[in-house]
Amino acid sequence: MKYDFDKIIDRKNTNSAKWNLVKPIYGSEDVIPMWVADMDFPTAQPIVDALVKRAQHPIYGYADTGKSVVEAVVERMKRKYNWKIKPEWVVFTPGVIPAISAVIKSLTHPGDEIVLQEPVYYPFFSCVKENGCQIAVNQLRFKDGQYQMDFADLENKFKPQGGMHFRDSRIKAIVLCNPHNPVGRVWGREDLIKLGKIVIGNGRIVISDEIHCELMLKGYKHTPFASISKEFEQNSIVCMAPSKTFNLAGLSASSIIIPNKKLRDAFREAGAGHGLNVFGITALEAAYRYGDEWLEQLLDYLQGNLDFLNKYFKEKIPRIKPVQLQGTYLLWLDCRGLGLDDKALSDFMKKQAKLGFDDGTMFGEGGSGFERMNIACPRPMLKEALERLEKAVKNLKKG
Ligand SMILES: Cc1ncc(COP(=O)(O)O)c(C=O)c1O
Known part of the structure:
Protein backbone atom coordinates (compact mmCIF):
# COMPACT_ATOMS: atom_id res chain seq x y z
CA MET A 1 0.00 0.00 0.00
CA LYS A 2 1.22 3.50 -0.82
CA TYR A 3 0.84 6.09 1.96
CA ASP A 4 0.26 9.79 1.29
CA PHE A 5 2.38 11.79 3.74
CA ASP A 6 1.78 15.05 1.85
CA LYS A 7 -1.82 15.29 2.95
CA ILE A 8 -2.52 17.83 5.70
CA ILE A 9 -4.93 16.41 8.26
CA ASP A 10 -6.67 18.81 10.63
CA ARG A 11 -5.83 17.75 14.20
CA LYS A 12 -7.92 20.39 15.95
CA ASN A 13 -10.56 18.95 18.32
CA THR A 14 -8.72 15.63 18.60
CA ASN A 15 -7.14 16.28 22.04
CA SER A 16 -3.80 16.89 20.36
CA ALA A 17 -1.36 18.53 22.79
CA LYS A 18 0.73 19.82 19.90
CA TRP A 19 -2.19 21.74 18.38
CA ASN A 20 -4.37 22.50 21.44
CA LEU A 21 -1.53 24.19 23.29
CA VAL A 22 -0.41 26.51 20.50
CA LYS A 23 -2.09 29.60 21.95
CA PRO A 24 -1.23 28.95 25.62
CA ILE A 25 2.43 28.36 24.76
CA TYR A 26 3.09 30.62 21.79
CA GLY A 27 0.52 33.33 22.43
CA SER A 28 -1.34 33.15 19.13
CA GLU A 29 -3.37 30.64 17.10
CA ASP A 30 -1.54 31.34 13.85
CA VAL A 31 1.77 29.79 14.96
CA ILE A 32 2.69 26.49 13.23
CA PRO A 33 3.38 23.98 16.03
CA MET A 34 6.72 22.25 15.47
CA TRP A 35 7.56 21.44 19.05
CA VAL A 36 6.47 18.28 20.92
CA ALA A 37 7.72 15.03 19.38
CA ASP A 38 4.76 13.65 17.52
CA MET A 39 4.10 13.63 13.80
CA ASP A 40 1.36 15.23 11.74
CA PHE A 41 0.99 11.96 9.82
CA PRO A 42 -1.59 9.20 10.14
CA THR A 43 -0.16 5.96 11.50
CA ALA A 44 0.11 2.66 9.57
CA GLN A 45 -3.18 1.20 8.35
CA PRO A 46 -2.70 -2.20 10.06
CA ILE A 47 -2.49 -0.35 13.40
CA VAL A 48 -5.66 1.63 12.68
CA GLY A 291 4.10 -1.69 10.62
CA ASP A 292 7.28 -2.07 8.58
CA GLU A 293 5.89 -1.27 5.13
CA TRP A 294 4.60 2.07 6.45
CA LEU A 295 7.82 2.72 8.37
CA GLU A 296 9.95 2.29 5.28
CA GLN A 297 7.86 4.87 3.43
CA LEU A 298 7.87 7.21 6.43
CA LEU A 299 11.68 7.15 6.62
CA ASP A 300 11.91 7.94 2.90
CA TYR A 301 9.53 10.84 3.36
CA LEU A 302 11.43 12.20 6.37
CA GLN A 303 14.67 12.00 4.40
CA GLY A 304 12.91 13.95 1.62
CA ASN A 305 11.82 16.59 4.15
CA LEU A 306 15.35 16.84 5.46
CA ASP A 307 16.94 17.17 2.00
CA PHE A 308 14.39 19.84 1.04
CA LEU A 309 15.02 21.73 4.26
CA ASN A 310 18.82 21.53 4.14
CA LYS A 311 18.79 22.96 0.61
CA TYR A 312 16.36 25.70 1.66
CA PHE A 313 18.50 26.79 4.60
CA LYS A 314 21.68 26.75 2.52
CA GLU A 315 20.22 28.78 -0.32
CA LYS A 316 17.78 31.08 1.43
CA ILE A 317 18.43 31.24 5.19
CA PRO A 318 22.21 30.78 5.51
CA ARG A 319 22.33 32.62 8.85
CA ILE A 320 20.67 29.58 10.45
CA LYS A 321 22.56 26.30 10.21
CA PRO A 322 20.81 22.96 10.73
CA VAL A 323 22.99 20.46 12.59
CA GLN A 324 23.35 17.23 10.58
CA LEU A 325 20.40 15.00 11.45
CA GLN A 326 21.26 11.30 11.75
CA GLY A 327 18.26 9.99 13.67
CA THR A 328 14.90 11.27 15.05
CA TYR A 329 12.79 13.90 13.26
CA LEU A 330 13.92 16.65 15.62
CA LEU A 331 16.27 19.08 13.99
CA TRP A 332 18.69 21.19 16.01
CA LEU A 333 19.09 24.62 14.47
CA ASP A 334 22.17 26.71 15.12
CA CYS A 335 20.71 30.23 15.19
CA ARG A 336 23.74 32.00 16.60
CA GLY A 337 24.29 33.69 13.24
CA LEU A 338 21.18 35.81 13.88
CA GLY A 339 23.04 37.61 16.67
CA LEU A 340 20.07 37.53 19.09
CA ASP A 341 20.17 36.79 22.79
CA ASP A 342 18.03 33.85 23.97
CA LYS A 343 14.96 35.87 24.96
CA ALA A 344 15.06 37.79 21.66
CA LEU A 345 15.54 34.54 19.69
CA SER A 346 12.56 32.93 21.39
CA ASP A 347 10.38 36.00 20.74
CA PHE A 348 11.61 36.19 17.16
CA MET A 349 10.55 32.61 16.41
CA LYS A 350 7.10 32.89 17.89
CA LYS A 351 6.23 36.52 17.16
CA GLN A 352 8.02 37.34 13.89
CA ALA A 353 8.34 33.93 12.21
CA LYS A 354 5.13 32.56 13.80
CA LEU A 355 6.76 29.19 14.42
CA GLY A 356 6.34 27.02 17.50
CA PHE A 357 9.82 25.61 18.14
CA ASP A 358 11.38 24.50 21.43
CA ASP A 359 13.99 26.99 22.63
CA GLY A 360 17.46 25.54 22.94
CA THR A 361 17.85 26.84 26.49
CA MET A 362 15.14 24.40 27.64
CA PHE A 363 17.60 21.55 26.99
CA GLY A 364 20.17 22.79 29.50
CA GLU A 365 23.84 23.62 29.09
CA GLY A 366 24.92 24.12 25.49
CA GLY A 367 21.40 25.03 24.32
CA SER A 368 21.92 28.78 24.11
CA GLY A 369 21.53 30.14 20.56
CA PHE A 370 19.76 27.00 19.29
CA GLU A 371 16.16 26.05 18.52
CA ARG A 372 14.64 22.59 18.06
CA MET A 373 12.35 22.08 15.09
CA ASN A 374 10.09 19.06 14.53
CA ILE A 375 10.20 18.25 10.81
CA ALA A 376 7.66 15.35 10.86
CA CYS A 377 4.91 17.14 8.97
CA PRO A 378 3.56 17.20 5.42
CA ARG A 379 5.99 18.94 3.04
CA PRO A 380 3.58 21.77 2.20
CA MET A 381 3.48 22.63 5.91
CA LEU A 382 7.26 22.44 6.13
CA LYS A 383 7.56 24.71 3.09
CA GLU A 384 5.20 27.25 4.66
CA ALA A 385 7.28 27.20 7.86
CA LEU A 386 10.51 27.77 5.94
CA GLU A 387 8.96 30.61 3.96
CA ARG A 388 7.83 32.27 7.19
CA LEU A 389 11.30 31.90 8.64
CA GLU A 390 13.00 33.24 5.50
CA LYS A 391 10.77 36.30 5.48
CA ALA A 392 11.28 36.98 9.19
CA VAL A 393 15.07 36.66 8.88
CA LYS A 394 15.08 39.07 5.92
CA ASN A 395 13.10 41.61 7.95
CA LEU A 396 15.48 41.14 10.83
CA LYS A 397 18.38 42.07 8.58
CA LYS A 398 16.59 45.24 7.53
CA GLY A 399 15.84 46.15 11.15
C1 LIG B 1 14.34 11.02 24.26
C2 LIG B 1 12.91 10.93 24.69
N1 LIG B 1 12.59 10.14 25.73
C3 LIG B 1 11.31 10.01 26.14
C4 LIG B 1 10.29 10.72 25.53
C5 LIG B 1 8.88 10.62 26.04
O1 LIG B 1 8.58 9.35 26.37
P1 LIG B 1 7.15 8.94 26.96
O2 LIG B 1 6.11 9.77 26.29
O3 LIG B 1 7.06 7.50 26.63
O4 LIG B 1 7.23 9.19 28.42
C6 LIG B 1 10.58 11.55 24.44
C7 LIG B 1 9.52 12.32 23.79
O5 LIG B 1 9.75 13.24 23.06
C8 LIG B 1 11.92 11.65 24.02
O6 LIG B 1 12.27 12.43 22.99
Whole structure:
Protein backbone atom coordinates (compact mmCIF):
# COMPACT_ATOMS: atom_id res chain seq x y z
CA MET A 1 0.00 0.00 0.00
CA LYS A 2 1.22 3.50 -0.82
CA TYR A 3 0.84 6.09 1.96
CA ASP A 4 0.26 9.79 1.29
CA PHE A 5 2.38 11.79 3.74
CA ASP A 6 1.78 15.05 1.85
CA LYS A 7 -1.82 15.29 2.95
CA ILE A 8 -2.52 17.83 5.70
CA ILE A 9 -4.93 16.41 8.26
CA ASP A 10 -6.67 18.81 10.63
CA ARG A 11 -5.83 17.75 14.20
CA LYS A 12 -7.92 20.39 15.95
CA ASN A 13 -10.56 18.95 18.32
CA THR A 14 -8.72 15.63 18.60
CA ASN A 15 -7.14 16.28 22.04
CA SER A 16 -3.80 16.89 20.36
CA ALA A 17 -1.36 18.53 22.79
CA LYS A 18 0.73 19.82 19.90
CA TRP A 19 -2.19 21.74 18.38
CA ASN A 20 -4.37 22.50 21.44
CA LEU A 21 -1.53 24.19 23.29
CA VAL A 22 -0.41 26.51 20.50
CA LYS A 23 -2.09 29.60 21.95
CA PRO A 24 -1.23 28.95 25.62
CA ILE A 25 2.43 28.36 24.76
CA TYR A 26 3.09 30.62 21.79
CA GLY A 27 0.52 33.33 22.43
CA SER A 28 -1.34 33.15 19.13
CA GLU A 29 -3.37 30.64 17.10
CA ASP A 30 -1.54 31.34 13.85
CA VAL A 31 1.77 29.79 14.96
CA ILE A 32 2.69 26.49 13.23
CA PRO A 33 3.38 23.98 16.03
CA MET A 34 6.72 22.25 15.47
CA TRP A 35 7.56 21.44 19.05
CA VAL A 36 6.47 18.28 20.92
CA ALA A 37 7.72 15.03 19.38
CA ASP A 38 4.76 13.65 17.52
CA MET A 39 4.10 13.63 13.80
CA ASP A 40 1.36 15.23 11.74
CA PHE A 41 0.99 11.96 9.82
CA PRO A 42 -1.59 9.20 10.14
CA THR A 43 -0.16 5.96 11.50
CA ALA A 44 0.11 2.66 9.57
CA GLN A 45 -3.18 1.20 8.35
CA PRO A 46 -2.70 -2.20 10.06
CA ILE A 47 -2.49 -0.35 13.40
CA VAL A 48 -5.66 1.63 12.68
CA ASP A 49 -7.42 -1.61 11.64
CA ALA A 50 -6.36 -3.41 14.82
CA LEU A 51 -7.53 -0.49 16.99
CA VAL A 52 -10.89 -0.24 15.23
CA LYS A 53 -11.41 -3.96 15.65
CA ARG A 54 -10.61 -3.76 19.35
CA ALA A 55 -12.80 -0.66 19.81
CA GLN A 56 -15.71 -2.56 18.31
CA HIS A 57 -15.61 -4.97 21.23
CA PRO A 58 -17.57 -2.85 23.69
CA ILE A 59 -15.93 -3.89 26.96
CA TYR A 60 -12.84 -1.93 28.00
CA GLY A 61 -12.06 -3.45 31.37
CA TYR A 62 -8.64 -3.98 33.01
CA ALA A 63 -6.02 -5.15 30.58
CA ASP A 64 -3.55 -8.02 30.62
CA THR A 65 -0.65 -7.68 28.18
CA GLY A 66 -0.50 -11.40 27.39
CA LYS A 67 2.19 -13.54 25.78
CA SER A 68 1.74 -12.49 22.19
CA VAL A 69 2.69 -8.83 22.86
CA VAL A 70 5.84 -9.85 24.71
CA GLU A 71 6.72 -12.12 21.80
CA ALA A 72 6.25 -9.20 19.40
CA VAL A 73 8.89 -7.22 21.35
CA VAL A 74 11.27 -10.21 21.58
CA GLU A 75 10.94 -10.91 17.86
CA ARG A 76 11.46 -7.26 16.91
CA MET A 77 14.73 -7.02 18.87
CA LYS A 78 15.95 -10.17 17.14
CA ARG A 79 14.82 -9.09 13.66
CA LYS A 80 16.06 -5.47 13.84
CA TYR A 81 19.25 -5.84 15.87
CA ASN A 82 19.92 -9.55 16.20
CA TRP A 83 19.61 -8.94 19.93
CA LYS A 84 18.26 -12.05 21.62
CA ILE A 85 16.26 -11.02 24.64
CA LYS A 86 14.24 -13.17 27.01
CA PRO A 87 10.50 -12.59 27.48
CA GLU A 88 10.90 -12.08 31.22
CA TRP A 89 13.26 -9.12 30.64
CA VAL A 90 10.43 -7.01 29.21
CA VAL A 91 8.48 -4.76 31.55
CA PHE A 92 5.67 -2.68 30.07
CA THR A 93 5.08 0.86 31.29
CA PRO A 94 2.80 3.67 30.16
CA GLY A 95 5.81 5.78 29.18
CA VAL A 96 9.57 6.02 29.00
CA ILE A 97 9.76 9.08 31.24
CA PRO A 98 7.93 7.47 34.19
CA ALA A 99 10.17 4.44 33.65
CA ILE A 100 13.36 6.52 33.78
CA SER A 101 12.14 8.22 36.94
CA ALA A 102 11.44 4.81 38.53
CA VAL A 103 14.86 3.48 37.50
CA ILE A 104 16.50 6.48 39.14
CA LYS A 105 14.39 5.93 42.26
CA SER A 106 15.48 2.29 42.36
CA LEU A 107 19.19 3.13 42.05
CA THR A 108 19.59 6.15 44.30
CA HIS A 109 19.14 7.81 47.65
CA PRO A 110 18.35 11.51 47.93
CA GLY A 111 21.50 13.56 47.37
CA ASP A 112 22.98 11.12 44.84
CA GLU A 113 23.90 12.27 41.33
CA ILE A 114 22.86 11.20 37.85
CA VAL A 115 24.89 12.14 34.79
CA LEU A 116 23.09 13.80 31.87
CA GLN A 117 24.64 14.78 28.56
CA GLU A 118 23.27 18.24 27.95
CA PRO A 119 21.84 19.69 25.83
CA VAL A 120 19.33 16.89 26.32
CA TYR A 121 15.59 16.09 26.40
CA TYR A 122 14.49 18.28 29.31
CA PRO A 123 12.05 15.90 31.13
CA PHE A 124 15.19 14.00 32.21
CA PHE A 125 15.86 16.92 34.57
CA SER A 126 12.66 16.33 36.53
CA CYS A 127 13.26 12.55 36.59
CA VAL A 128 16.46 13.31 38.53
CA LYS A 129 15.12 16.11 40.69
CA GLU A 130 11.82 14.49 41.72
CA ASN A 131 13.90 11.70 43.27
CA GLY A 132 15.86 14.19 45.38
CA CYS A 133 18.98 13.73 43.24
CA GLN A 134 21.30 16.16 41.50
CA ILE A 135 22.28 16.44 37.86
CA ALA A 136 25.97 16.08 36.99
CA VAL A 137 26.41 17.52 33.51
CA ASN A 138 28.67 15.79 31.00
CA GLN A 139 28.16 18.37 28.28
CA LEU A 140 28.25 17.30 24.66
CA ARG A 141 30.85 19.15 22.60
CA PHE A 142 29.95 20.75 19.26
CA LYS A 143 33.03 20.44 17.09
CA ASP A 144 33.34 20.72 13.30
CA GLY A 145 29.55 20.69 12.88
CA GLN A 146 29.13 17.49 14.88
CA TYR A 147 28.28 16.69 18.50
CA GLN A 148 30.67 14.48 20.39
CA MET A 149 30.86 13.02 23.87
CA ASP A 150 33.43 14.41 26.26
CA PHE A 151 34.95 11.13 27.46
CA ALA A 152 37.66 12.77 29.56
CA ASP A 153 35.02 14.59 31.60
CA LEU A 154 32.92 11.40 31.81
CA GLU A 155 35.90 9.50 33.16
CA ASN A 156 36.51 12.24 35.74
CA LYS A 157 32.92 12.06 36.89
CA PHE A 158 32.71 8.29 37.26
CA LYS A 159 36.17 7.61 38.63
CA PRO A 160 35.94 7.75 42.43
CA GLN A 161 38.07 10.62 43.69
CA GLY A 162 40.90 10.48 46.22
CA GLY A 163 41.08 6.73 46.80
CA MET A 164 37.34 6.44 47.53
CA HIS A 165 35.72 3.06 46.77
CA PHE A 166 33.27 3.32 43.87
CA ARG A 167 30.46 2.14 46.14
CA ASP A 168 30.82 5.41 48.07
CA SER A 169 30.67 7.65 45.02
CA ARG A 170 27.45 9.67 44.81
CA ILE A 171 27.28 9.31 41.02
CA LYS A 172 25.02 6.32 40.40
CA ALA A 173 24.13 6.24 36.71
CA ILE A 174 24.01 8.01 33.38
CA VAL A 175 20.94 8.55 31.22
CA LEU A 176 22.13 7.98 27.68
CA CYS A 177 19.94 9.31 24.89
CA ASN A 178 20.45 7.31 21.69
CA PRO A 179 19.64 8.64 19.18
CA HIS A 180 20.18 11.90 20.97
CA ASN A 181 17.32 14.35 21.35
CA PRO A 182 17.77 17.27 20.55
CA VAL A 183 21.07 17.11 18.63
CA GLY A 184 19.98 14.26 16.32
CA ARG A 185 23.13 12.21 16.79
CA VAL A 186 23.11 8.41 16.38
CA TRP A 187 25.85 7.17 18.67
CA GLY A 188 28.15 4.66 17.02
CA ARG A 189 29.23 1.36 18.50
CA GLU A 190 32.66 2.75 19.40
CA ASP A 191 31.13 5.64 21.36
CA LEU A 192 28.84 3.25 23.22
CA ILE A 193 31.71 0.92 24.07
CA LYS A 194 33.84 3.79 25.38
CA LEU A 195 30.95 5.12 27.47
CA GLY A 196 30.07 1.66 28.79
CA LYS A 197 33.66 0.93 29.79
CA ILE A 198 33.79 4.12 31.83
CA VAL A 199 30.37 3.82 33.49
CA ILE A 200 30.15 0.06 33.98
CA GLY A 201 33.88 -0.23 34.63
CA ASN A 202 33.29 2.01 37.63
CA GLY A 203 30.42 -0.14 38.89
CA ARG A 204 27.60 2.07 37.63
CA ILE A 205 24.48 1.65 35.48
CA VAL A 206 23.58 2.93 32.02
CA ILE A 207 19.94 3.93 31.54
CA SER A 208 19.64 3.95 27.77
CA ASP A 209 16.68 5.86 26.34
CA GLU A 210 16.27 4.44 22.83
CA ILE A 211 12.75 5.66 22.16
CA HIS A 212 13.76 7.16 18.77
CA CYS A 213 15.85 4.16 17.70
CA GLU A 214 13.81 3.15 14.65
CA LEU A 215 13.91 6.66 13.20
CA MET A 216 17.22 6.29 11.40
CA LEU A 217 18.06 8.54 8.48
CA LYS A 218 19.89 7.26 5.42
CA GLY A 219 23.23 5.64 6.23
CA TYR A 220 22.71 5.30 10.00
CA LYS A 221 22.18 2.20 12.08
CA HIS A 222 21.05 1.84 15.66
CA THR A 223 22.87 -0.33 18.19
CA PRO A 224 20.94 -1.15 21.38
CA PHE A 225 23.38 -0.40 24.19
CA ALA A 226 22.73 -3.68 25.98
CA SER A 227 23.29 -5.75 22.83
CA ILE A 228 27.02 -4.98 22.83
CA SER A 229 28.13 -7.52 25.45
CA LYS A 230 26.85 -9.65 28.31
CA GLU A 231 28.50 -7.24 30.73
CA PHE A 232 26.68 -4.28 29.17
CA GLU A 233 23.45 -6.28 29.15
CA GLN A 234 23.66 -6.96 32.89
CA ASN A 235 24.42 -3.34 33.77
CA SER A 236 21.95 -1.40 31.69
CA ILE A 237 18.28 -0.72 31.22
CA VAL A 238 17.02 -0.12 27.70
CA CYS A 239 13.89 1.95 27.16
CA MET A 240 12.04 1.23 23.92
CA ALA A 241 8.59 2.06 22.58
CA PRO A 242 6.71 2.17 19.29
CA SER A 243 5.38 5.61 20.26
CA LYS A 244 7.77 7.87 18.29
CA THR A 245 8.30 5.52 15.35
CA PHE A 246 4.62 4.85 14.66
CA ASN A 247 3.15 8.07 16.07
CA LEU A 248 1.38 6.38 18.97
CA ALA A 249 2.46 8.58 21.89
CA GLY A 250 -1.16 9.20 22.95
CA LEU A 251 -1.64 5.49 23.58
CA SER A 252 0.99 5.28 26.35
CA ALA A 253 2.80 2.02 25.61
CA SER A 254 6.51 1.41 26.23
CA SER A 255 8.63 -1.64 26.78
CA ILE A 256 11.53 -1.42 29.17
CA ILE A 257 14.11 -4.16 28.74
CA ILE A 258 15.95 -5.11 31.93
CA PRO A 259 18.08 -8.27 31.60
CA ASN A 260 19.42 -8.12 35.18
CA LYS A 261 16.89 -9.68 37.59
CA LYS A 262 18.02 -7.60 40.57
CA LEU A 263 17.62 -4.36 38.62
CA ARG A 264 14.28 -5.56 37.26
CA ASP A 265 12.91 -6.42 40.70
CA ALA A 266 14.08 -3.07 42.08
CA PHE A 267 12.43 -1.31 39.13
CA ARG A 268 9.13 -3.09 39.78
CA GLU A 269 9.38 -2.23 43.46
CA ALA A 270 9.89 1.43 42.55
CA GLY A 271 6.41 1.29 41.10
CA ALA A 272 6.94 1.69 37.36
CA GLY A 273 5.51 -1.49 35.90
CA HIS A 274 1.87 -0.42 35.76
CA GLY A 275 1.21 -2.15 32.46
CA LEU A 276 -0.63 -0.89 29.43
CA ASN A 277 -4.19 -0.07 28.46
CA VAL A 278 -6.13 -2.18 25.94
CA PHE A 279 -5.50 0.21 23.04
CA GLY A 280 -1.81 0.56 23.85
CA ILE A 281 -1.42 -3.22 23.85
CA THR A 282 -3.26 -3.58 20.55
CA ALA A 283 -1.30 -0.81 18.84
CA LEU A 284 2.10 -1.94 20.13
CA GLU A 285 1.63 -5.46 18.82
CA ALA A 286 0.20 -4.36 15.45
CA ALA A 287 3.03 -1.82 14.98
CA TYR A 288 5.79 -4.31 15.72
CA ARG A 289 4.26 -7.09 13.66
CA TYR A 290 2.74 -5.26 10.68
CA GLY A 291 4.10 -1.69 10.62
CA ASP A 292 7.28 -2.07 8.58
CA GLU A 293 5.89 -1.27 5.13
CA TRP A 294 4.60 2.07 6.45
CA LEU A 295 7.82 2.72 8.37
CA GLU A 296 9.95 2.29 5.28
CA GLN A 297 7.86 4.87 3.43
CA LEU A 298 7.87 7.21 6.43
CA LEU A 299 11.68 7.15 6.62
CA ASP A 300 11.91 7.94 2.90
CA TYR A 301 9.53 10.84 3.36
CA LEU A 302 11.43 12.20 6.37
CA GLN A 303 14.67 12.00 4.40
CA GLY A 304 12.91 13.95 1.62
CA ASN A 305 11.82 16.59 4.15
CA LEU A 306 15.35 16.84 5.46
CA ASP A 307 16.94 17.17 2.00
CA PHE A 308 14.39 19.84 1.04
CA LEU A 309 15.02 21.73 4.26
CA ASN A 310 18.82 21.53 4.14
CA LYS A 311 18.79 22.96 0.61
CA TYR A 312 16.36 25.70 1.66
CA PHE A 313 18.50 26.79 4.60
CA LYS A 314 21.68 26.75 2.52
CA GLU A 315 20.22 28.78 -0.32
CA LYS A 316 17.78 31.08 1.43
CA ILE A 317 18.43 31.24 5.19
CA PRO A 318 22.21 30.78 5.51
CA ARG A 319 22.33 32.62 8.85
CA ILE A 320 20.67 29.58 10.45
CA LYS A 321 22.56 26.30 10.21
CA PRO A 322 20.81 22.96 10.73
CA VAL A 323 22.99 20.46 12.59
CA GLN A 324 23.35 17.23 10.58
CA LEU A 325 20.40 15.00 11.45
CA GLN A 326 21.26 11.30 11.75
CA GLY A 327 18.26 9.99 13.67
CA THR A 328 14.90 11.27 15.05
CA TYR A 329 12.79 13.90 13.26
CA LEU A 330 13.92 16.65 15.62
CA LEU A 331 16.27 19.08 13.99
CA TRP A 332 18.69 21.19 16.01
CA LEU A 333 19.09 24.62 14.47
CA ASP A 334 22.17 26.71 15.12
CA CYS A 335 20.71 30.23 15.19
CA ARG A 336 23.74 32.00 16.60
CA GLY A 337 24.29 33.69 13.24
CA LEU A 338 21.18 35.81 13.88
CA GLY A 339 23.04 37.61 16.67
CA LEU A 340 20.07 37.53 19.09
CA ASP A 341 20.17 36.79 22.79
CA ASP A 342 18.03 33.85 23.97
CA LYS A 343 14.96 35.87 24.96
CA ALA A 344 15.06 37.79 21.66
CA LEU A 345 15.54 34.54 19.69
CA SER A 346 12.56 32.93 21.39
CA ASP A 347 10.38 36.00 20.74
CA PHE A 348 11.61 36.19 17.16
CA MET A 349 10.55 32.61 16.41
CA LYS A 350 7.10 32.89 17.89
CA LYS A 351 6.23 36.52 17.16
CA GLN A 352 8.02 37.34 13.89
CA ALA A 353 8.34 33.93 12.21
CA LYS A 354 5.13 32.56 13.80
CA LEU A 355 6.76 29.19 14.42
CA GLY A 356 6.34 27.02 17.50
CA PHE A 357 9.82 25.61 18.14
CA ASP A 358 11.38 24.50 21.43
CA ASP A 359 13.99 26.99 22.63
CA GLY A 360 17.46 25.54 22.94
CA THR A 361 17.85 26.84 26.49
CA MET A 362 15.14 24.40 27.64
CA PHE A 363 17.60 21.55 26.99
CA GLY A 364 20.17 22.79 29.50
CA GLU A 365 23.84 23.62 29.09
CA GLY A 366 24.92 24.12 25.49
CA GLY A 367 21.40 25.03 24.32
CA SER A 368 21.92 28.78 24.11
CA GLY A 369 21.53 30.14 20.56
CA PHE A 370 19.76 27.00 19.29
CA GLU A 371 16.16 26.05 18.52
CA ARG A 372 14.64 22.59 18.06
CA MET A 373 12.35 22.08 15.09
CA ASN A 374 10.09 19.06 14.53
CA ILE A 375 10.20 18.25 10.81
CA ALA A 376 7.66 15.35 10.86
CA CYS A 377 4.91 17.14 8.97
CA PRO A 378 3.56 17.20 5.42
CA ARG A 379 5.99 18.94 3.04
CA PRO A 380 3.58 21.77 2.20
CA MET A 381 3.48 22.63 5.91
CA LEU A 382 7.26 22.44 6.13
CA LYS A 383 7.56 24.71 3.09
CA GLU A 384 5.20 27.25 4.66
CA ALA A 385 7.28 27.20 7.86
CA LEU A 386 10.51 27.77 5.94
CA GLU A 387 8.96 30.61 3.96
CA ARG A 388 7.83 32.27 7.19
CA LEU A 389 11.30 31.90 8.64
CA GLU A 390 13.00 33.24 5.50
CA LYS A 391 10.77 36.30 5.48
CA ALA A 392 11.28 36.98 9.19
CA VAL A 393 15.07 36.66 8.88
CA LYS A 394 15.08 39.07 5.92
CA ASN A 395 13.10 41.61 7.95
CA LEU A 396 15.48 41.14 10.83
CA LYS A 397 18.38 42.07 8.58
CA LYS A 398 16.59 45.24 7.53
CA GLY A 399 15.84 46.15 11.15
C1 LIG B 1 14.34 11.02 24.26
C2 LIG B 1 12.91 10.93 24.69
N1 LIG B 1 12.59 10.14 25.73
C3 LIG B 1 11.31 10.01 26.14
C4 LIG B 1 10.29 10.72 25.53
C5 LIG B 1 8.88 10.62 26.04
O1 LIG B 1 8.58 9.35 26.37
P1 LIG B 1 7.15 8.94 26.96
O2 LIG B 1 6.11 9.77 26.29
O3 LIG B 1 7.06 7.50 26.63
O4 LIG B 1 7.23 9.19 28.42
C6 LIG B 1 10.58 11.55 24.44
C7 LIG B 1 9.52 12.32 23.79
O5 LIG B 1 9.75 13.24 23.06
C8 LIG B 1 11.92 11.65 24.02
O6 LIG B 1 12.27 12.43 22.99
